[in-house]
Amino acid sequence: MIRVWLAEMAHLWHAGAQWITVVLVVMGGTVWLLPGKPLGPFPATALIKSSGWSWFGAVAYADILDVIIPWGAVGAVLLLEHDCRDAQRTLLLVWSTRSVDWVGGRSLAVISWGLGWTLLASGIPSLLAAPVHFARDVILVIPVLMFLTGVAFGFTEVFHDPWAGLVVSSIVSVLGVGIHQLPFASPGQLEVFDARNHLWSSGLIANEWWLLILGLMSFGMGWMAFSFHRKRGTYQS
Amino acid sequence: MDKELVAQGISKRYGRKTVLDHVDLAVQPGIHGLLGNNGAGKSTLIKILATAAPPSQGSVQYGTLQRPRNDHQIRQQLGYLPQQYGLLEHLTAREYLLYAARMKGGSPKSDVFSPDKWLRQVGLQDYASRRIRGLSGGMKQRLAIAQAMMGAPSLLILDEPTAGLDPDERVRFRNLIQEFSREATVLLSTHIVSDVEHIAQHISIMHRGHIVAHGSPEELANRAVGRLYEIMLSTADWEFQRATWMDRHELTHGVVAGIIQELGGVRIRLVSDTPPPNATPVDEPGLEDGYLVCTTLDLSR
Numbered sequence: 001m002i003r004v005w006l007a008e009m010a011h012l013w014h015a016g017a018q019w020i021t022v023v024l025v026v027m028g029g030t031v032w033l034l035p036g037k038p039l040g041p042f043p044a045t046a047l048i049k050s051s052g053w054s055w056f057g058a059v060a061y062a063d064i065l066d067v068i069i070p071w072g073a074v075g076a077v078l079l080l081e082h083d084c085r086d087a088q089r090t091l092l093l094v095w096s097t098r099s100v101d102w103v104g105g106r107s108l109a110v111i112s113w114g115l116g117w118t119l120l121a122s123g124i125p126s127l128l129a130a131p132v133h134f135a136r137d138v139i140l141v142i143p144v145l146m147f148l149t150g151v152a153f154g155f156t157e158v159f160h161d162p163w164a165g166l167v168v169s170s171i172v173s174v175l176g177v178g179i180h181q182l183p184f185a186s187p188g189q190l191e192v193f194d195a196r197n198h199l200w201s202s203g204l205i206a207n208e209w210w211l212l213i214l215g216l217m218s219f220g221m222g223w224m225a226f227s228f229h230r231k232r233g234t235y236q237s
Numbered sequence: 238m239d240k241e242l243v244a245q246g247i248s249k250r251y252g253r254k255t256v257l258d259h260v261d262l263a264v265q266p267g268i269h270g271l272l273g274n275n276g277a278g279k280s281t282l283i284k285i286l287a288t289a290a291p292p293s294q295g296s297v298q299y300g301t302l303q304r305p306r307n308d309h310q311i312r313q314q315l316g317y318l319p320q321q322y323g324l325l326e327h328l329t330a331r332e333y334l335l336y337a338a339r340m341k342g343g344s345p346k347s348d349v350f351s352p353d354k355w356l357r358q359v360g361l362q363d364y365a366s367r368r369i370r371g372l373s374g375g376m377k378q379r380l381a382i383a384q385a386m387m388g389a390p391s392l393l394i395l396d397e398p399t400a401g402l403d404p405d406e407r408v409r410f411r412n413l414i415q416e417f418s419r420e421a422t423v424l425l426s427t428h429i430v431s432d433v434e435h436i437a438q439h440i441s442i443m444h445r446g447h448i449v450a451h452g453s454p455e456e457l458a459n460r461a462v463g464r465l466y467e468i469m470l471s472t473a474d475w476e477f478q479r480a481t482w483m484d485r486h487e488l489t490h491g492v493v494a495g496i497i498q499e500l501g502g503v504r505i506r507l508v509s510d511t512p513p514p515n516a517t518p519v520d521e522p523g524l525e526d527g528y529l530v531c532t533t534l535d536l537s538r
Contacts, residue, residue: 007339014328088323091384094289095340096312231305233290 004105020075021117073114077152084160103223114145150218157225180196240300258446270433273443275460279426283396287317291382326370337384355383374401393423430525433505451530460530461522468505475503
């Protein structure tokens with residue numbers, strides 16, 4: 001699994017994923033620096049109360065942190081998963097990598113890639129605006145990242161088409177405006193956003209756990225789909 | 238090393254269409270050619286043998302390993318060049334082979350998985366740092382051959398490996414395969430007779446989803462002994478008859494194997510069960526003549 005992870009990380013780098021990182025770091029940095037002080041990841045109501053932002057502006061801002069930045073990790077999934085189209089996967093299927101190692105290695109690659117640039121995107125600007133708790137608070141982004149990349153990966157593998165992964169992850173992102181509230185609360189409820197002010201509250205943590213579990217299940221679905229298609233010879237028909 | 242690849246009773250159906258119909262094949266160490274025209278079912282059979290697709294029916298065994306139970310172990314000993322493949326075009330040639338080495342479970346530092354070694358073997362050492370999308374079709378084909386040979390697998394399966402190679406590259410490829418086959422079982426599928434004529438120890442001929450003949454190149458060529466003829470026509474006669482000549486003769490006598498324009502006339506080579514009028518027998522048929530006999534005359538009996 002480790003060698004697959006290494007290979008996929010190199011693959012990602014050469015495939016141009018560094019540009020995604022540059023864009024997202026700049027974007028994340030700009031967003032973080034805008035209020036002039038370091039923020040936790042999801043401070044919608046805090047913005048409304050303390051900075052006098054409009055509800056729409058605060059939610060939109062929070063969603064940039066909540067959804068759009070982690071959703072950028074989907075780009076890495078799609079870059080790697082592009083190989084399931086055309087005949088690109090033919091060789092990969094007959095190389096002696098077990099399906100579980102392949103899925104594990106590729107999943108690790110996209111997750112570590114996503115985490116890497118999320119840390120960068122949050123860390124560098126936060127460091128500029130110290131004092132910070134960015135490292136600890138960025139942990140809260142991990143489940144979102146896992147969930148979105150898992151969904152993109154899983155659905156790409158099920159339909160062996162990166163468009164399926166992109167479409168489903170986009171729908172999930174749009175439906176879950178403030179995706180931290182999925183799957184339990186409606187984004188329209190104020191108490192939902194109140195959770196953003198209590199980053200380590202039990203309600204928020206519970207949601208994070210569910211997202212993490214759903215993310216892992218999506219990667220599991222991807223593994224089952226890959227094994228199924230490999231055994232069935234779908235890519236070879 | 239002394240492992241045999243054996244396929245028994247292989248059938249493959251796509252819906253109602255049967256592409257392979259109870260195919261038996263035994264591939265021994267050395268080079269085994271799989272010869273057949275386009276659409277004969279070669280690539281389908283190759284995919285099944287290379288663990289890339291399951292058969293609808295039948296069994297595949299490599300040594301003591303059986304498909305699908307031991308697919309992973311078979312893949313550890315397999316090098317495969319599919320007819321249609323996609324290389325990761327944004328990588329350089331060296332990066333791609335590095336990727337392949339890791340995916341095959343080898344260390345790029347070891348000799349058999351060294352990207353530089355295999356780039357040299359296929360003559361791409363000067364293009365190691367060039368992105369694949371910038372390589373010519375022949376270079377891409379050589380890179381794909383390199384990934385198949387990387388790791389020195391004991392079983393090498395190549396589907397139309399010379400497609401896109403120029404004459405020099407073909408010769409180089411044949412020499413490379415011949416050297417490689419000293420310690421491996423090589424199955425080479427092609428529709429070009431010259432690809433296998435001088436290097437394969439055994440050849441199987443496929444036609445419409447069946448293996449219709451197998452043997453050494455000499456044995457298969459000998460199928461045309463006594464059934465190969467030549468007819469000489471003057472240029473004037475040929476010009477007069479050329480529109481209908483082939484149809485008439487193929488209908489009544491056999492299959493035209495070649496038409497050679499020569500000074501003062503045309504020499505027509507054909508295989509036939511009965512001597513055509515004004516024809517002279519040819520004593521030394523080639524593999525191409527034997528192939529034509531197997532896929533036409535013998536099947537119509």
